[in-house]
Amino acid sequence: MTTKKPLPASCNSKIQEKILSSPVGNILVTLCEEGLHSVGLEGDISDENFSPNESEVIQWVDEDNPAQTKVLTDCLSWFQAYFKDPALIDTVPRPEICCLRKSELGFRARVWQTLADTVGPGKVITYGALAARLENPGAVRAVGSAMRNNPVGIIVPCHRVVRSSGMGLYHGGKRQTMKKWLLRHEGVDKF
Ligand SMILES: [Zn+2]
Structure with missing residues (x-):
């Protein structure tokens, strides 16, 4: 974003x-x-x-x-x-x-699409779980890269992707308060 x-x-x-x-x-x-x-x-x-x-x-x-x-x-x-x-x-x-309308979606677009379609408000998912949902459990870093390059913030909800050990970074760590705000707005208050 x-x-x-x-x-x-x-x-x-x-x-x-x-x-x-x-x-x-x-x-x-x-x-x-x-x-x-x-x-x-x-x-x-x-x-x-x-x-x-x-x-x-x-x-x-x-x-x-x-x-x-x-x-x-x-x-x-x-x-x-x-x-x-x-x-x-x-x-x-x-x-x-x-970025979701291309007829042949690349991996990044499939990450964005799956995230937008399956992780609704109030839910979070880890990078690893999202990779597994794409039937590519080894692609954790590629999922992270897709999140950093998400062109459509909030609607493609990269703020709902978290680490297993904590909230994870938003905008390389520049917008942690915004990530927390968005998650709290959706009822997620564990971070
Ligand atoms: Zn365009």
Whole structure:
């Protein structure tokens, strides 16, 4: 969930950026012809300056030209549901996600897909268990790499991937308070 991820080699069609206000800060959304291309926090957020605001309204910040495409309305509905009550995300469609739409998914995309499909709000999974779920129990490091390169934070919930010995790192350890905030928001308070 950073603001500057390289585009996947197969996608060079980023066409629009939008900013969504949220309790964890402004979320930078990029869109491409495939749908939602990336989701990350705007700005260089770290444990030093992370300041969540529970009462922040989830809305497009730059709404001078209201965009009503399906991916944008789905994205807004998804985040409104997530921040109101994470359990509600099952009641709204997940936006079409670029990195999950490739016809032949590589290993990373299969990690993202499996995580998004099988590890819902309030659950956590270890790197090893996620590798095993992909029928590749030796691929723990590759799973870690997929998490570090997740283009679609929160929706592809890399914050739910933890170590067997503890919470594990988020953004290389820069956003531990945010990982804890997201997990607590979902009812996970053991970290
Ligand atoms: Zn794309």
